[in-house]
Amino acid sequence: xxxxxxxLRRLLLIxxxxxxxxxxxxxxxxxxxxxxxxxxxxPQATDEIKEALRHDxxxxxxxxxxxxxxxxxLLRGDFGRSLxxxxxxxxxxxxxxxxxxxxxxxxxxxxxxxxxxxxxISAVFRSRxxxxxxxxxxxxxVSFPAFWLAMIFQMVFGLQLDWFPIGKRFxxxxxxxxxxxxxxxxxxxxxxxxxxxxxxxxxxxxPALVLSFGALASITRVTRxxxxxxMDRDYVRTARSMGIRERTVISRHVLRNALIAxxxxxxxxxxxxMAGAVLVETIFDxxxxxxxxxxxxxxxxxxxxxxITLIYGLLFSLVNIATDVAYGIIDPRIxxx
Amino acid sequence: xxxxxxxxxxxxxxxVAKPSRWENVRRGLYRFRGNALSLVGLVALLIIxxxxxxxxxxxxxxxxxxxxxxxxxxxxxxDGLHYFGTDHVGRDxxxxxxxxxxxxxxxxxxxxxVATLIGVTVGAVSAYFGGWVDDGLMRVTDIFLTVPxxxxxxxxxxxxxxxxxxxxxxxxxxxxxGFARLTRSLVLSLREEVYVEAAQSIGAGHARILFFHILPxxxxxxxxxxxxxxxxxxxxAAALGFIGLGAQPPAPEWGAMxxxxxxxxxxxxxxxxxxxxxxxxxxxxxxxxxDGLRDLLDPRARR
Numbered sequence: 197x198x199x200x201x202x203x204l205r206r207l208l209l210i211x212x213x214x215x216x217x218x219x220x221x222x223x224x225x226x227x228x229x230x231x232x233x234x235x236x237x238x239p240q241a242t243d244e245i246k247e248a249l250r251h252d253x254x255x256x257x258x259x260x261x262x263x264x265x266x267x268x269x270l271l272r273g274d275f276g277r278s279l280x281x282x283x284x285x286x287x288x289x290x291x292x293x294x295x296x297x298x299x300x301x302x303x304x305x306x307x308x309x310x311x312x313x314x315x316x317i318s319a320v321f322r323s324r325x326x327x328x329x330x331x332x333x334x335x336x337x338v339s340f341p342a343f344w345l346a347m348i349f350q351m352v353f354g355l356q357l358d359w360f361p362i363g364k365r366f367x368x369x370x371x372x373x374x375x376x377x378x379x380x381x382x383x384x385x386x387x388x389x390x391x392x393x394x395x396x397x398x399x400x401x402x403p404a405l406v407l408s409f410g411a412l413a414s415i416t417r418v419t420r421x422x423x424x425x426x427m428d429r430d431y432v433r434t435a436r437s438m439g440i441r442e443r444t445v446i447s448r449h450v451l452r453n454a455l456i457a458x459x460x461x462x463x464x465x466x467x468x469x470m471a472g473a474v475l476v477e478t479i480f481d482x483x484x485x486x487x488x489x490x491x492x493x494x495x496x497x498x499x500x501x502x503x504i505t506l507i508y509g510l511l512f513s514l515v516n517i518a519t520d521v522a523y524g525i526i527d528p529r530i531x532x533x
Numbered sequence: 534x535x536x537x538x539x540x541x542x543x544x545x546x547x548x549v550a551k552p553s554r555w556e557n558v559r560r561g562l563y564r565f566r567g568n569a570l571s572l573v574g575l576v577a578l579l580i581i582x583x584x585x586x587x588x589x590x591x592x593x594x595x596x597x598x599x600x601x602x603x604x605x606x607x608x609x610x611x612d613g614l615h616y617f618g619t620d621h622v623g624r625d626x627x628x629x630x631x632x633x634x635x636x637x638x639x640x641x642x643x644x645x646x647v648a649t650l651i652g653v654t655v656g657a658v659s660a661y662f663g664g665w666v667d668d669g670l671m672r673v674t675d676i677f678l679t680v681p682x683x684x685x686x687x688x689x690x691x692x693x694x695x696x697x698x699x700x701x702x703x704x705x706x707x708x709x710x711g712f713a714r715l716t717r718s719l720v721l722s723l724r725e726e727v728y729v730e731a732a733q734s735i736g737a738g739h740a741r742i743l744f745f746h747i748l749p750x751x752x753x754x755x756x757x758x759x760x761x762x763x764x765x766x767x768x769x770a771a772a773l774g775f776i777g778l779g780a781q782p783p784a785p786e787w788g789a790m791x792x793x794x795x796x797x798x799x800x801x802x803x804x805x806x807x808x809x810x811x812x813x814x815x816x817x818x819x820x821x822x823x824d825g826l827r828d829l830l831d832p833r834a835r836r
Binding site for chain 2: 331347471493
C-alpha cells in the first residue's frame with residue numbers, strides 16, 4: 197500500500213472514532229443528576245424562564261433527536277452554544293486552543309530536549325552513577341502534583357527571584373502580536389516583533405517547564421531501554437569493530453534506530469500533556485482549553501466539554517497518524533499497511 | 534491383568550511446580566534487595582501505611598479533620614502546638630495531613646482495583662474470543678484512549694456530581710483501557726500455549742480456561758502496571774480534589790486542602806506546602822517501589 201492510500205484509510209478511520217466519542221460525551225452530558233439549566237438560569241429564575249431556556253437550547257426535545265441535531269451541527273462546524281455564557285463554543289475554542297497548543301508544544305520540546313539525551317546517557321552508562329542519577333531525578337519530578345509544583349515555581353521564580361511573570365500568556369496591558377497562527381511565539385516572529393517574542397517566551401517558560409516534568413520520566417525511560425536494545429545488535433558490533441569512535445556509533449547507528457520507540461512515547465505524552473495542561477493553566481491563569489474545560493465542568497456546562505473532547509480526540513488521532521508516517525521516514529524498512 | 538499393568542503416576546503436578554515457583558520468588562526477592570531505591574520506596578510506603586492506620590489515635594486535634602472551626606486561631610504559622618500551622622478556619626494542618634493519608638491510600642487503591650477489574654476482563658475476553666467480540670470491545674477501548682484521561686475524568690466526575698466517591702468512579706472509568714490493551718496483548722499470545730489446548734481437550738469451559746489457566750500466567754505485567762499506575766492515580770485524584778470536583782471540604786483530602794490554601798499563598802505558605810509534600814512523599818515512594826517491581830517482574834525491562 198502506498199503512502200497516499202494509507203493516509204486516506206487512516207484519516208477515514210477517525211470518523212467512526214469521533215462518532216463514538218461524541219456519543220460517549222453526549223451520554224455523559226445527558227445523564228447529569230444535577231440541574232445544568234437551573235444553574236445557568238440563576239437562582240432567581242422562574243420555571244417559565246427555565247423552560248424557555250430549555251426550549252431555546254433544544255433540551256426539551258427527545259434525546260435521539262438532540263443527538264442527531266448535535267451531529268448535524270458538527271458537520272457544519274457548529275459546536276453548539278454554551279448554556280452558561282450563551283456564546284458559540286466554536287468561537288471560544290478558536291480563542292483558547294492556540295494557547296494550550298503553544299504551551300503543550302513548548303513542554304513536549306523541553307521534555308524531549310532533556311529526556312532523550314538523559315536516556316542515551318543512562319544507557320551508555322548503564323548501572324553506573326549517571327544512570328542511577330537520571331532515574332532518580334526523573335522519578336522525583338514526575339512524583340510532584342503538577343498544580344502544587346506550579347505554585348512553588350510561581351513563588352520562587354515569579355515572586356522571589358522575579359525572573360519571570362507569574363501568569364497569563366502576555367502582559368495584560370500590552371497588545372499581543374496580530375493573529376496568524378494564534379501561537380504568539382510564531383506570530384511575533386512572523387511580524388519581526390522581537391519584543392513580543394521575548395515577552396511571550398518569558399510568560400511561557402515556567403508553565404511549560406512545569407508541564408514538561410510529566411513527560412520527562414517516560415521519555416527518558418523509553419529512550420534508555422531502546423538504546424540498550426539497539427546497542428546489542430550486530431550492526432553496532434560491526435561498526436565498533438571497524439574502529440568507529442563510540443560517539444559516532446551512538447549518534448549515527450544507535451540513536452536513529454532507537455528513536456522509534458521514543459517517538460511513540462513522545463506522541464502519546466503529547467496527549468497526556470494537553471490534559472495535564474488543565475492543572476498548569478489553572479495556576480498560571482493561562483487562557484487555554486484546560487481552564488475553559490474546568491470552568492465549564494464546574495458549571496455543568498457540557499456543550500464546551502463535548503467540543504473540547506472532540507477536538508482533543510481529533511488532534512490525538514492526527515498525532516498518532518503523523519507518528520506512524522514518521523516511522524517510515526526514520527526507518528525506511530517500515531512499510532505502510 | 535490390564536489394571537495392574539497401567540500404573541497411574543502418583544506425582545502431583547502441583548508439587549513439581551511449587552519448588553520452581555518458590556525458587557523464582559526467592560531469586561526475585563534477592564534481586565529486589567539489591568535494588569536500594571525500591572527498598573527505600575517500600576520502607577517509606579510501609580511507614581505511610583502505618584501513619585494512615587494509627588493517625589486517628591495519635592493526631593493532636595482529631596476533630597479538626599471534620600468540620601470544626603476555630604475562628605481565633607486561623608492561619609497561624611507552625612509552632613510547638615500546631616506543627617504544620619493552622620488553615621483559614623483555624624484547623625490544625627498536621628492533624629489534617631495525617632488524617633488525609635488513609636483517604637489518599639484508599640482512593641488510589643479503589644481506582645486501581647476497579648480499573649484493573651474492568652480492564653483485565655475486557656482485554657481477556659476480547660483476546661480470547663476474537664472476532665466481532667474483539668472488534669467491538671477494542672473500538673470502545675480506542676474511543677476512551679483517544680481522549681486524555683484527565684479530561685474525560687473531569688467531564689465524568691462533573692456529570693456524576695462533585696465528591697470523592699464520584700471522582701474515584703470517574704477516574705476508574707477512564708483508567709481501564711490501558712489495562713485492557715495490556716491484558717489483550719498478553720492473552721493473545723498465551724491462548725496459543727500448549728496447556729490451553731490441553732485444558733480445552735479435557736473439556737474445560739471458556740471461563741475456566743481464561744481465569745484459571747491463562748490469566749494467572751499474565752499476572753506479572755499486570756501487577757507491574759498496577760504498581761506503576763498507583764502513584765498517578767493518587768495524583769489524578771488529588772488533581773480533581775484541587776480543581777474542586779473531588780473530595781469536598783471539610784474532608785482532609787490533600788488536593789482539596791491545597792485548593793483551600795491557594796488564596797493565602799505564598800504569605801501563608803504552610804497551608805499548601807505540607808499537603809503538597811505529603812502527596813509527593815506518597816507518590817514518590819510508590820514510584821520508587823513500582824520502578825523496582827518492574828525490574829523484578831518484567832524480564833524484558835530488566836537489564
